[in-house]
Amino acid sequence: MTFKDRIAFYYLISAASIIATVFVIIYFIVSATVYSNLDSALIYEARKHLKDVIVEQDSLYFDNHAIIAEREHKEAEVLPFFLQIVDTSGNVLAKSTNLKKQTLTFRPDVIAHKCFNAELSDKAIRQIQIPVKQNGKLKGYLLTAVSLEGTILVVKNLRYVLLVLFPLVLALLFFVARYLADKNIKPIVNIIETTNRITKYNLSERVKLPKTRDELYTLSQAINELLDRMQNAFEREKQFTNDASHELRTPLSVIKGTLEVLVRKPRKEEEYKEKIKYCISEIDSMSERVDQLLLLARFDKANISLRKESLPAISLIDNAIYRHRKLIEEKNINIVMKDDLAAEVVTDPYYVDMIMENIISNAIKYSPAGGTIEIQAHKEDDKIIIEVVDYGEGIKEEDLNSVFNPFFRSDSLNHKHINGSGLGLSIVKKASEILGVEVKLQNHPPKGLKAQIIFPVG
Structure with a gap:
């Protein structure tokens, strides 16, 4: 059974x-x-x-003048009301002329003044028995009856009409319901046809939105939004794969070229050592890139569990600075701590350490020799903000929204001397999304960059 027929069938059952x-x-x-x-x-x-019944001692009879005056009691064909008087034992004492040789059946078991069904010459009648009393003493009963044939015929005809009409109405409703169902599921058919045409090579097609803003409109809109996310994810994945291949192919090509040069002719031991050290540094750089790529891949997995703790801001900063103390000393960089570094944040130490590590690492790498890095933490409304300011080259304004993309390096040709893979800020973005932390980058006039890590309080 098709979906359309099921809708019509369920509607028919309800109807x-x-x-x-x-x-x-x-x-x-x-x-x-x-x-x-x-x-x-x-x-x-x-x-x-009952007013026409005359009681004389133990005798009961009709006032003949009153009964004869009513033509209805003379013939059964006019208006079939039948009258009959019986004594307490049920013996017939008098009756209307339209009864002729027939008599009404007295039912002593029936409550007085209550109408009930009976028969007269095998025809249905409706009958009532009213007591006749004199001075509070029961003298007999007045039996009054009317033909029930007309009433039974009306009820019977009604039943017949309803029984015939019922299947006809249902049949009509089925076709109407089927037509309406066919009309209403056209958007679903459109969705099916559109989604069947969509493949990984054709992610740009979208489901046509219905004219009415109902549940099918919402469904079509949700599917289009899902397709948008899928297309963006697929394009990011494709770009990421291309960039990763390029980033890994470059050091491999360098290593291969260096080794090929070494084997062309005998060389001095110092030259071998120099080239081998260079190859090892390239391998270390490539290994770091692979680790970062694996880290980004792990971030994309669902159901990441967090272990939040209350951590002093100063400890987050100190840990990152300590790991880079050698480079800080080599470049003679002055680290200036400001404001309320005793502020505490509730977060996961593993992910927040990644954020602080990359932010401070970038500040150190891009700061000039003898430069200054200012770090401060303060509370603002319901947020705790950690700021890291360096006085390096900064980032081009048009690149500020792109630096969080994998492998992107702003003005990389002018920073060839600075090692980097372009993955650090991508890791920062992923980790901040997991923690619910906001990271902002903005140029710091006249020169340098200010990075803000904004933590919600609690």
């Missing part, structure tokens, strides 16, 4: 239940109303003719 319930209610309401009206007329007739 059938509702229609059946409505039809049953209609049937019982009409039936009850017809019987109620008949009973009202019967009770009215019985009470009216």
Whole structure:
């Protein structure tokens, strides 16, 4: 069964239940109303003719003038109300002329004044028995009846009409529901056709949004947003792979070229040592790049668990500075600490150390010899901000949004003497996203760069 037919079928089941319930209610309401009206007329007739019953001692009979005056009791075909008087034992004492040789059946077990069904010459009638009393003493009963054939015919015809109408209405509803379902699932068909056309070579196509802003519009929009993310991720992955291949191929080519030069002819021992050391440094650089690539790949995995601790800002800074103390001494860089370095941040030490390591490492590498690096930590509203300011070359304004991309190095041709892979700030970005920390970079006039690491309090 297709999705369209399932929708129509489920709609039909629901509609059938509702229609059946409505039809049953209609049937019982009409039936009850017809019987109620008949009973009202019967009770009215019985009470009216109770006044025409004459009681003399132990004898009961009709006032002939009153009965004869009403033509309805002369013939059964006019308006079939039947009257009959019985004594307490059920013996017939008098009756209307339209009964002819027939008599109404007295039912002593039936409560007085209550209408009930009975039969007269094998035809259904509605009957009521009203006690006839004199001075509070029961003398007999007035039996009043009316034909039930017309009422039964009305109810029977109603039942027949409802039973015939029910399947016809359901059949009509099925085709209507199927048409509406077909019309409503067209956007789904469009989604299926579009997504079937999309492959890794064709990620630019998007699902056409429906005109009405309903759930299908939201679904189509969500699929398009998913495709956007997939396309961006695929393009980043492709670019990352190309860049990684280039970055790893370059040192390998250098190592290969150096070794090929060495084996062309015999050389002095010092020359061999120099070239081998150079190759080892290239291998170390390549190994560092591989480690960083693996680290970035690990960041992309879901369900990273954090072990947050309350850490003094000064300890985060000191650890990073200590690891680079040799380069700081070689370049004679002056580290200036400012403000409230006793401030504490609640974070994961492993990831925050990566952030501080790369930020301070960049500040040291790009600071000129004899330069100054200013570091300060302070609380601002509901945030704790650590700032690292260097007075190096800074970053081109147009490159500030790109430096977090893998392998990107701003103005790299002018910084050939500075070792770097272009992965450090990518690691900073990934780690900051995991921690919920914001990292901002901005040029620091007249020269240099200011890096801000913004931690939420608590």
